[in-house]
Amino acid sequence: MPAGLTPDLGDPAVLARLFAPAAAETAIGLAVSGGPDSLALMLLAQRWAAARPAPPRIVVYSLDHGLRPEAAQEVAMVLDAAGKLGFTARALAWTGPKPGSGVQEAARRARYRLIGRAMAEDGATLLLTAHHRADQAETILMRMAHGSGIEGLKGMTTLSLVEGVPVFRPLLDVEPTTLAALVADAGLVPIRDPSNDDPAYERVRWRRLLPALAEEGLDGAALARFAARMAEADTALAQLADAAFAELVTLDGFGAASLPRSAFHALSPAIGRRVLSRVLNIVGGRQKPRALGQVERLYDQIAAGDLPRAATLLGAVVRLRGENLVVSREPGRALPPDEAVPPGGELIWDARFRIANISDETGLVAGPADFMPRHVLENFLGFRVTAPAEAIRTAPLVRNAGGEVLALGGWSFDSRVKVELLID
Numbered sequence: 001m002p003a004g005l006t007p008d009l010g011d012p013a014v015l016a017r018l019f020a021p022a023a024a025e026t027a028i029g030l031a032v033s034g035g036p037d038s039l040a041l042m043l044l045a046q047r048w049a050a051a052r053p054a055p056p057r058i059v060v061y062s063l064d065h066g067l068r069p070e071a072a073q074e075v076a077m078v079l080d081a082a083g084k085l086g087f088t089a090r091a092l093a094w095t096g097p098k099p100g101s102g103v104q105e106a107a108r109r110a111r112y113r114l115i116g117r118a119m120a121e122d123g124a125t126l127l128l129t130a131h132h133r134a135d136q137a138e139t140i141l142m143r144m145a146h147g148s149g150i151e152g153l154k155g156m157t158t159l160s161l162v163e164g165v166p167v168f169r170p171l172l173d174v175e176p177t178t179l180a181a182l183v184a185d186a187g188l189v190p191i192r193d194p195s196n197d198d199p200a201y202e203r204v205r206w207r208r209l210l211p212a213l214a215e216e217g218l219d220g221a222a223l224a225r226f227a228a229r230m231a232e233a234d235t236a237l238a239q240l241a242d243a244a245f246a247e248l249v250t251l252d253g254f255g256a257a258s259l260p261r262s263a264f265h266a267l268s269p270a271i272g273r274r275v276l277s278r279v280l281n282i283v284g285g286r287q288k289p290r291a292l293g294q295v296e297r298l299y300d301q302i303a304a305g306d307l308p309r310a311a312t313l314l315g316a317v318v319r320l321r322g323e324n325l326v327v328s329r330e331p332g333r334a335l336p337p338d339e340a341v342p343p344g345g346e347l348i349w350d351a352r353f354r355i356a357n358i359s360d361e362t363g364l365v366a367g368p369a370d371f372m373p374r375h376v377l378e379n380f381l382g383f384r385v386t387a388p389a390e391a392i393r394t395a396p397l398v399r400n401a402g403g404e405v406l407a408l409g410g411w412s413f414d415s416r417v418k419v420e421l422l423i424d
Helices: 012-018 036-050 071-084 103-122 133-145 176-185 202-215 220-248 261-266 269-283 294-304 374-381 389-393
Strands: 027-031 057-064 088-093 126-128 159-162 165-168 257-260 311-313 316-321 324-329 346-349 353-357 365-368 396-399 405-408 417-421
Touching: 012 036, 027 036, 027 103, 036 057, 036 071, 036 176, 057 071, 057 103, 071 088, 088 103, 103 126, 103 165, 133 176, 133 202, 133 220, 220 261, 220 269, 257 261, 257 269, 261 269, 261 324, 269 294, 269 316, 269 324, 294 311, 324 389, 353 396, 374 405, 396 417, 405 417
Parallel strands: 027 057, 027 126, 057 088, 126 165
Antiparallel strands: 159 165, 257 324, 311 316, 316 324, 346 353, 353 417, 365 396, 396 405
């Protein structure tokens, strides 16, 4: 499609292409607030589904955040409009106290959490949202202002996982004016949330700047092209980083990682940071950075030779041991408590290990190994153990009801238990 143009939403072939990632699902959800964008999503989903021989079941979710008295009535309007289109619709509510600051972010998390829970009850496996080209432009500008790297500057992706919910954004390359016209033609009156015009919110301030930026050529289409190019660059760097990770990083059965310092220093910073980030993610239990630049600062310390005796970040401990950089799980309260491994079932332990009970035996429990003398450990494993103490303490230990050790870390000593370290 030529730059700047928006897809022809009246063309069934275009709708089939836009909604193609949802076609194979049995049931999908639509997040509909009642604004012009989400109402347009609902209309387009109905047209797309009507043209398919066996469309997925569609459930509309509308959430009252409890922040405005009009919200309950607005949710009722959405449910009425959804019903007229033949959709099942559910009203959800965010109840309880609200934070004094960061309300929009807290509301976003609550929205996905509540919708995700409802989707699980309904058997819906993909949530469609109405994010469009202007939303993408605002996101890119905000991330640019915050100093984001290439991964952030690719903006929102068509498919992603948000707060554990699989999200699909079919309208990312559509102008909001096109969506508003579609809603007006259908005779629907959209909701106008005053928070969308409140300059107290950063996104609104960027939204107000978009017309002036467009006059200089930096419009939604230009920023969409920029995002696409950043996505291509991000993919190329990811491929190089994956190859470097496979070549340099060794993961042991305790979930600790090591890589040679000289080879790590030889990597370009863009690749080295990605390798380090992936190692921290695997070893530290998939903890998200609290702020931009945390991994970059740690990388800079390592590259400059200024790493302290032991640095901690994102649930991991980073040390220099001889010629290697060694990363282990950080001991502490973040580790999970003892958890049962049900007969014929499995659990993901500390977001690092998949532990499966492949028998019908009850009473199997997984918990942190905590303190275990090395000579006892070496008797179990049959070889000399040189792993850092924190790696041993934070590895999972699986026992049966009688206290017998069936597995430790990634090693299983019994056919009833299978353990796998998660590296993706």
